[in-house]
Amino acid sequence: MPFLKHKEGKEPVRIFFQDYGKGKPVILIHGWPLSHQAWEGQIRTLVEEGFRVIAYDRRGFGRSSQPWGDYDYSALAQDLSQLILHLDLKDVTLVGFSMGGGEVVRYFTDYGADRVAKAALIASIIPLVAQKKDNPDGVPQKDLDGILATLKTNRIGFLKDFHKNFYNYDENTDKLSQANLDYDFSIASHASPIATIKAAEAWAGTDFRPELKNVTVPTLIVHGDADNIVPYKTSAEQAAKGIADNTYELIKGAPHGLNLTHRDRLNELLVGFLKK
Template sequence: MGYIKTTSQARNENDAVNLYYEDYGTGQPVILIHGWPLSHAMWEYQKQDIVEAGFRCISYDRRGFGSSDRPWDGYDYDTMADDLNDLITSLHLDDVILIGFSMGGGELARYVGRFGTTKISKLVFISSIAPFMLKTDDNPNGVPAETFEEFKEAIKKDRLGFLEEFGKDFFSYKDNKDNVSGSQLHYNWGIAAGASPKATLDCIDAFGKTDLRDDLKKIDVPTLFIHGDADDIVPMEPTSQQGHELVRNSMLQVIDGAPHGCVFTHTELLNKIVINFIRS
């Protein structure tokens, strides 16, 4: 456990951002990148399996979330990919496996777009927003812009109330009460509630409106997309399905009946899929 200081986007020492990370195990490094609006804590049920499978497991908090610093700005994928690069550089990592959940898939894509794959061996996108969530003329299966604007207005009006309802949709809770407890739902709400309000708001444009299609076309390492076919948050067609079509020789694993938060509701199966892929 500790902090690294970002440098890529800092104009001076006062602009540097401290990113909190946790580092367990030995072996090939696996970096876990969390979804919105959570923190590294969302990976609680993956970390142990990854370490026990013989990997070094590193998870960190995106700027504005968890225990990382909360700058007023920098909640765009260029900056957040630079933060990821600073983490990799500061920890002197190589042969890295990157695993991104939901919004975290955007960091994977933009990292490759900006820095290539010299230090990367594999990529795993889980319930990912990449490559493009927004509905446009050339992305007709995307989400209408009005939806993201409604998210932002709801957060400005009643952030905590919005997060409570979002958490239920995250789990498709009515359909998954046997797979995830009310206590887990409340715990995730607490994590989200503790994030920077400004970061929570600004990240909506990042994950909702950033076109990462050209970034994905640059991927040249083994890549796996995992998505639940009952995801009510991130539709699979413009994201994982399109990503699979864009990334040459990639694989797509669809989990039957899984909601957006499949890391919690289908943990055993999800972990097995991930471990089998990163071991292969």
């Protein structure tokens, strides 16, 4: 199995990745609390459309190693940078789903755009999850604190029901089944407990608004207007205002997990953007 091993941070890590196809490279960065397997509905399509697709597991998740610390976004972006250097990728497109949007933006902040041709933010947390006086549509801090408290006391119980809201399950039973929820629960429950908590602290507490100007490549922004996890007004709508060269697509009725429920539409948008 392919692993990237590096010692650039405080602790050595092994990052598991899959590398399929030939053509222009595309890196898929998964959301919280899943793994690269969340991209199953996109990988095959992108490879068949002529792209080289690299999907990896964030540290602490999937088959990657589970260090105790270093889950801030600069540490996570460092793993992404090391993967790009390891594979000597050029003209790569970075695609971040949900939490993964943070790695995309922080990569530009810490490493620039020399090796990057395009970017995509899919149901992304960018630029800010938390509600603030100048971000009134964000998630109230008491709700974020409640999530973190529950992860520390009843992680498994929280994860058991999390993906119902992730997919707006009751409204989308024609698009996914209980088996999909069980699959996600299996992936999420086997992630590192400390990584699950610390990664949540990162996506809940990082304000990327000052960093949007660093995204200097053409960027696709896709979000669902029925996203109950990351409301589009605090994320995609603001990202579209802060990233100079962007294409913004709001999918009607799509939940947070639109990569599954609205797979065909998302794939159409991705392929069109990548081939433009």
